[in-house]
Every structure is written in structure tokens, then in C-alpha cells.
Amino acid sequence: MEEALSGFCIKGSVRGNGNNGSTGTGTKCERWNPTTEQVKVLTDLFRSGLRTPSTDQIQKISTQLSFYGKIESKNVFYWFQNHKARERQKRRKVSIDENDLISRDNNKITSSKEYFEVKEYQLERVIETLQLFPLNSFDETDQQEKFIFHASECREISTFPYRISAPEMDHPPLDLRLSFL
Amino acid sequence: MEEALSGFCIKGSVRGNGNNGSTGTGTKCERWNPTTEQVKVLTDLFRSGLRTPSTDQIQKISTQLSFYGKIESKNVFYWFQNHKARERQKRRKVSIDENDLISRDNNKITSSKEYFEVKEYQLERVIETLQLFPLNSFDETDQQEKFIFHASECREISTFPYRISAPEMDHPPLDLRLSFL
DNA sequence: GTATTATGAATGAACG
DNA sequence: CGTTCATTCATAATAC
Numbered sequence: 001m002e003e004a005l006s007g008f009c010i011k012g013s014v015r016g017n018g019n020n021g022s023t024g025t026g027t028k029c030e031r032w033n034p035t036t037e038q039v040k041v042l043t044d045l046f047r048s049g050l051r052t053p054s055t056d057q058i059q060k061i062s063t064q065l066s067f068y069g070k071i072e073s074k075n076v077f078y079w080f081q082n083h084k085a086r087e088r089q090k091r092r093k094v095s096i097d098e099n100d101l102i103s104r105d106n107n108k109i110t111s112s113k114e115y116f117e118v119k120e121y122q123l124e125r126v127i128e129t130l131q132l133f134p135l136n137s138f139d140e141t142d143q144q145e146k147f148i149f150h151a152s153e154c155r156e157i158s159t160f161p162y163r164i165s166a167p168e169m170d171h172p173p174l175d176l177r178l179s180f181l
Numbered sequence: 182m183e184e185a186l187s188g189f190c191i192k193g194s195v196r197g198n199g200n201n202g203s204t205g206t207g208t209k210c211e212r213w214n215p216t217t218e219q220v221k222v223l224t225d226l227f228r229s230g231l232r233t234p235s236t237d238q239i240q241k242i243s244t245q246l247s248f249y250g251k252i253e254s255k256n257v258f259y260w261f262q263n264h265k266a267r268e269r270q271k272r273r274k275v276s277i278d279e280n281d282l283i284s285r286d287n288n289k290i291t292s293s294k295e296y297f298e299v300k301e302y303q304l305e306r307v308i309e310t311l312q313l314f315p316l317n318s319f320d321e322t323d324q325q326e327k328f329i330f331h332a333s334e335c336r337e338i339s340t341f342p343y344r345i346s347a348p349e350m351d352h353p354p355l356d357l358r359l360s361f362l
Numbered sequence: 363g364t365a366t367t368a369t370g371a372a373t374g375a376a377c378g
Numbered sequence: 379c380g381t382t383c384a385t386t387c388a389t390a391a392t393a394c
Contacts, residue, residue: 031370
């Protein structure tokens with residue numbers, strides 16, 4: 001793969017007050033580019049029910065996939081994270097889109113336009129072909145679906161959950177003379 | 182100060198009062214997007230040893246950082262939580278990726294691939310005399326903001342956000358027999 | 363060559 | 379606190 005050495009990320013953070021510091025670092029960060037075989041294996045694993053592989057699993061997968069090309073554990077990690085997230089995202093969108101037609105009488109919403117992938121079937125936990133992980137590989141219980149509807153937006157937490165009133169003092173005296181502290 | 186070079190960041194980050202005014206169901210409350218300065222200050226505080234700021238400190242920090250842009254106490258709180266957690270995670274897992282490749286040939290590959298490892302900024306010097314705004318008298322001089330500043334450019338962070346602590350035996354048989362492939 | 367899409371990577375927010 | 383979710387950013391790949 002040729003290197004189009006032009007990849008310098010510009011995180012143009014435009015803000016009212018923002019003054020982007022110097023970002024003139026042409027750091028070339030190359031991201032992992034999975035091979036076809038790697039993607040295939042990962043996809044199969046995913047379809048087999050693996051959603052959130054453990055560290056151990058990730059390492060094993062990474063090791064195996066390294067045979068097909070350069071890869072790191074983090075790539076596997078991210079891959080699963082993204083894949084899972086995007087599947088949900090897609091399902092959610094479809095669901096919302098079809099939300100008008102659905103009737104409470106039939107819970108089958110297979111009329112989605114993208115159900116090809118969305119359906120994904122309820123992977124059963126019996127994947128003999130993937131004996132790689134004898135452990136609780138598929139304990140994700142993704143079907144649980146977690147009804148975190150969050151109002152679709154984002155919860156506006158007025159009082160955020162931190163209550164550090166306790167004299168934790170896990171940090172040194174910290175002179176923190178920040179002129180304000 | 183030159184202006185933000187990039188015209189990107191289309192994410193209409195209205196940093197007003199969360200009033201996006203998105204027509205329709207646009208009740209989207211965006212998440213905090215720290216400015217470069219804010220990140221810098223927070224990073225400095227963290228590097229100075231602050232790990233779990235008290236409520237009071239959070240308040241003060243937030244107040245000060247609000248000068249650079251919209252920010253809330255909860256943002257500061259979360260920032261420290263995330264930063265601390267991720268630092269730890271990164272450190273726990275380092276180069277297990279190579280661990281497998283380098284077979285037990287007693288041949289330590291140390292610079293063959295991009296499987297770099299942790300940046301290893303073992304600072305954590307707990308500077309008691311921290312100054313929030315390092316005008317120029319910041320104690321440390323070495324590890325300034327080489328790579329830890331992953332907010333404005335290509336972050337070449339190698340480690341990934343999940344812990345791997347398993348002593349991990351060499352490399353077991355690995356029954357990844359995806360025969361169906 | 364430019365616009366769009368797909369997706370790797372990053373991180374704020376929040377859960378358990 | 380460690381882990382997970384959701385959203386966003388950046389870029390390789392691809393369409394136009």
C-alpha cells in the first residue's frame with residue numbers, strides 16, 4: 001500500500017473561545033487496514049455471537065489474525081466495539097423508521113430495509129466451530145437489548161453523580177496553588 | 182493567534198448554552214468538547230499528581246476553565262475519571278501483541294514492527310507546587326507535551342483502552358479452527 | 363480530482 | 379473503579 005503522505009490529522013476544534021494551539025505536526029498516523037481474511041474471521045466470530053471479547057480472547061484472535069497480516073490487539077478490540085455499536089445504531093435507526101408501521105400485535109419487524117444484516121439471527125450459544133474460547137465467551141446476552149432509551153437524546157444530568165464529599169485524600173497535599181484553589 | 186485553520190469540524194458545536202435550536206426533535210445536547218487549553222490545563226493537573234479532585238477542586242477548576250470555553254463541573258469530574266482509568270489500562274497492557282509473534286526463540290524483537298508499546302511517560306512526579314497555568318515555570322522540562330497531547334493531531338497512541346493483565350502463558354495451542362472459513 | 367461512504371480510532375458519558 | 383455505550387473525528391476506500 002502506498003503511502004499518501006498527507007495524513008495529518010487536523011482536529012479543527014472551532015470554538016468560540018478556541019484557539020487551536022499549534023497543530024502543525026504532520027504526524028503520520030497510519031491506521032490498521034485489515035485484510036480480507038482478517039475481516040472474514042472477525043465477522044464470523046461476530047456472527048457466531050462474540051460481541052465483547054475478553055482480553056484473553058482478543059489476544060488469541062489477534063495472534064491468529066497476525067498470520068494474515070499486521071494486526072494488534074487493539075485493532076481487534078476496536079473492531080468489535082465498532083461493529084457492535086454500528087449494528088445497534090443501524091438497528092435503532094431502522095426501528096425508529098419503521099416505528100409507525102409496527103403494530104403491537106406483531107412483534108416481527110422484519111420489514112426493515114436493512115434487515116439483512118440487522119437481523120443477524122439470534123445466534124445460539126452453540127458454536128462448535130469456534131472452540132477457541134471455552135470460557136464464557138458469549139455471555140454478553142446481547143439479546144437482552146438493554147432498553148436504554150435515554151430519551152434518544154442524552155440525559156441532562158443536573159447533578160452529576162460524583163459526591164466526593166468523603167475525605168478521600170488519595171492525593172498528596174497538593175499545593176495546587178492555582179490562584180483559585 | 183491565527184484562526185482555526187480548518188473549516189471542518191462541521192459538528193456545529195454551539196457552545197452557547199446548549200441551545201442548539203435544531204428544528205424538529207433536535208433536543209440533542211452535545212457533549213462537552215474541551216478546548217486545547219482546557220485539555221492542557223487538565224493534563225497538567227493530572228501530571229502534577231491530581232487524580233481524584235475533590236468537589237471543591239472540581240468546582241474551582243471548572244470555574245477557571247470556563248474562561249476557555251463552556252464547561253461544567255461534571256466534565257472535569259469525568260475527565261479525571263476517564264484519564265485515570267485509561268492511563269491505567271494502557272499501562273497494564275503493553276506489548277502482548279508481540280508476545281505471540283516473537284515465539285520463544287529467545288529472539289526479542291524490539292523494533293521490527295509498529296507494535297510499539299506504551300509511551301512510557303512515567304512522570305507522575307507529584308509536584309506539590311503546581312501552577313495551573315504554566316506560564317513558564319513548570320517544573321518538568323523533559324516530557325513536555327510530546328505525545329500526551331493527543332488532542333490536536335494524530336495521536337499515535339499505541340496502547341488501547343482495555344486492560345490486559347493476564348500473565349498469559351506463552352501461546353497455547355489456540356484452537357481457532359474456523360473450519361467454516 | 364472531488365464527493366461520499368465505510369470504518370478505524372478516540373473519548374465523553376455513564377453503568378454495575 | 380473498571381468496563382461498556384454512544385457519538386464523534388479522521389481517513390482509507392470507493393463512487394462519481
